[in-house]
Amino acid sequence: MIRDYLLEEKLPLFWCAGCGNGIVLQALLRNIDRRGFTRENTVITTGIGCWGKADDYVTTNSFHGTHGRALPFSTGIKLANPSLNVFTLMGDGDGITIGGNHLIHAARRNVDLVAIMVNNLNYGMTGGQYSGTTPKHAITKTSPYGHVENGFDVCRVVQAAGAPFVARGTVFDVVQLDKLISKAIDHKGFSFVEVISPCPTHFGRSNKLGDAPKMMQWIKDNTVSREKAANMSAEELRGKFVTGIFEEREQEDYGTAYQKVIDRLRGEAAE
Amino acid sequence: MGEFRFMQGNEAMTEGAIAAGARFYAGYPITPSSEVAETSSIRLPQVGGLYVQMEDEIGSMAALIGASAAGKKAYTATSGPGLSLMAENLGVAVMGEIPCVLIDVQRSGPSTGLATKPAQGDVLQARWGTHGDHSVIVLSPSSVQDCFDLMVQAFNYSEQYRTPVIFLSDEIIGHLREQVIIKSPEELTIVERSEPTGDPAEYRPYDHSKGLAPLSHFGSPYVFKVNGSMHDEWGRPCARPDNADRIIRHLSEKIEAHAEDIAITRKYNMDDAEIVLICYGGAARSALSAMQKAREKGIKAGVLQLVTLWPVPEKDILAAMAQAKAVIVPELNLGQYIGEIEKRNARNIPVAGVNRIDGQPILPAQILEKIEEEAAK
Amino acid sequence: MKTQKEITISGVGGQGMILCGTLIAEAAAVHEHKKATLSSEYGVETRGTFAKSDVIVSDEEIYFPDVTEPDLVVCLHPVAYARYAGKIGGALLLYNSDEVTPDEIVPGPQKGLAITKMAKELGNPQTANILTMGAIAGLTEVITPEGAKEAIRRFFKGKSDKVIALNEKAFDLGYGAGCGLREE
Known part of the structure; x- marks a missing residue:
């Protein structure tokens, strides 16, 4: 039961009304429950930020480290004990901004874990400043005249860095999100899921996107499936969230490859 | 063997x-x-x-x-x-x-x-x-x-x-x-992690009320939370002032209260030493050589080598300071540890550094010169 | 009373001074049960700038591991020669005569050995460092040929018999030349 994984005494969630984090947490815990993962064999690692508080609400093992470093903490945890099911939860500040270097190397290194990056297009916890995914022209607390930089297309970055499983969903389409997380768990190796989520308190307010339901509608209206996007021009795709699975291929993970080295050395020593 | x-x-x-x-x-x-x-x-x-x-x-x-x-x-x-x-x-x-x-x-x-x-x-x-x-x-x-x-x-x-x-x-x-x-x-004596015992549901990795709590590991029956944010005895976030006060004091005291157990020092020719060289690391090699040369010249030099730098091995430093006419602290920096020695200079004896920061080791002759200078005072 | 032997092996990075010094010190420590240290100085570049290795061998504990009162300074390159000649007291200076022109007035004796040429004649210029090791052993008697060869065999363990034999030969050649220079 999903409630077995929820630390109910810590409820209510500290997230703002209309925040998408609860939807993602629920989708994750549903998947953990469906697999029958136990509190003992599961570790949830988080960074710092609104989504980085997710570990507060789980009954599994958890590791709440530093801003942007959740992936390297997870790398150590998984490599030290490969029997663990390791989930790394990051925001866009964590995942691609301060932790961008860790993200691309984690994708390349290919340690067997699931990384879920909730992208709400700004730094929510610190009050709505721009992040590495904030789109050009967007208004934030630190881009009051419109953002002059471009935001990352995170899935393309992670894909280019060599991750074997890369997908994007939204908190609007919970059925799809659930499936993407499920596939990420099934996939052996570094599995990355980006989730587009609203921040009505900051990004929504600053950019006059309306209240929570309106922002949900805004995400829905701007979501394009990968299949549909294939026939759209760059101009037509500007400001759109393309969802679906971008990468899904077999690739030997770090732990498996390294264990072969250990076994080979053991064999040579025994000879 | x-x-x-x-x-x-x-x-x-x-x-x-x-x-x-x-x-x-x-x-x-x-x-x-x-x-x-x-x-x-x-x-x-x-x-x-x-x-x-x-x-x-x-x-x-x-x-x-x-x-x-x-x-x-x-x-x-x-x-x-x-x-x-x-x-x-x-x-x-x-x-x-x-x-x-x-x-x-x-x-x-x-x-x-x-x-x-x-x-x-x-x-x-x-x-x-x-x-x-x-x-x-x-x-x-x-x-x-x-x-x-x-x-x-x-x-x-x-x-x-x-x-x-x-x-x-x-x-x-x-x-x-x-x-x-x-x-x-x-x-060798190897200390292994003390794993928790008892009811896993009651395991509190940060409850140090009965001595340092044992640390479990992920994957064991003892599920736990690690938290870089201020946390309670369960590892759950906790911003209560009394909790923060308790945790921060604990982080310091769990080590400082055992400073003498953690202290490792070595004493060379300290029995009758009047000029004491307090040193550590690579510079200790220079100091030992200088002490040997000073002894050959009839100067009562001794070495207190600090192997544990932090927590400060207070007892041995104080004992050395109590017997010394002068203390010399050779360091490959502009004088970082000497501050700890000066803090403990109750008798107000001369405390001098021999410092080198040009990427070269301190020559024993440099320390010897300082020993002779202090011995002549 | 100085009880320890201090040897500096200097040149430029890439000439194998550290290996040469390490094998001497290792032979002394492991095979002859003396105290020995090897410290080195080098630049950030792997090749071409000044580098040196200091070997100290003693019957007693060695405290300061850098050479301060050398018995022998080996200069394999003009850069090293320019740095040491004239500044080493009465120590013996051995230079590689294929590289260094002994144009400085030095307080102690200086002797040349055609290390590069000898190594080439042996069939492999890379044996120069082992040849130098032999010359140092012959000149100073700081280690015995038996101990030296044990250290050489240990280092080249896993390599072909041919490689080991070549390096032992290089040591012997250097050792003979070193003994000859000592008796001069």
């Missing part, structure tokens, strides 16, 4: 770590520590352990802590620039009370400095490098044998006190080659 070998300090650290039971290394190569990474990448998989080279020192420190939380004794090696980057997550190990060993083979700084030249410029950074109030254990080797023996001790302290231990070496000792006895397991 141990094995008699001739090797470099950096290599001996790897052997010491493996002898202590370490089976995980995460690091980023940097001169003059890279041989620790290289030898670890050879040796660890031979003993079923794991080497991973991370994208930077921030990630290295994180992976190290993660591995330790998952039950493996873990270590890394770096030098000044890397220590600066590791400072961030060193705080997570302090706050999360996760054992690990961080080797710093000091080189000349600041910044990139003189990358291949020795220095002892990180003595205060090792103590205070990560932000916030905390305590930490810092050990300083002065021989290749130390690199092996003390590394075992570093892991033992780390497990015993649930703290990161900084193994503060320097280029002199890291690259020095000399004889070392690689002790066999039966000759």
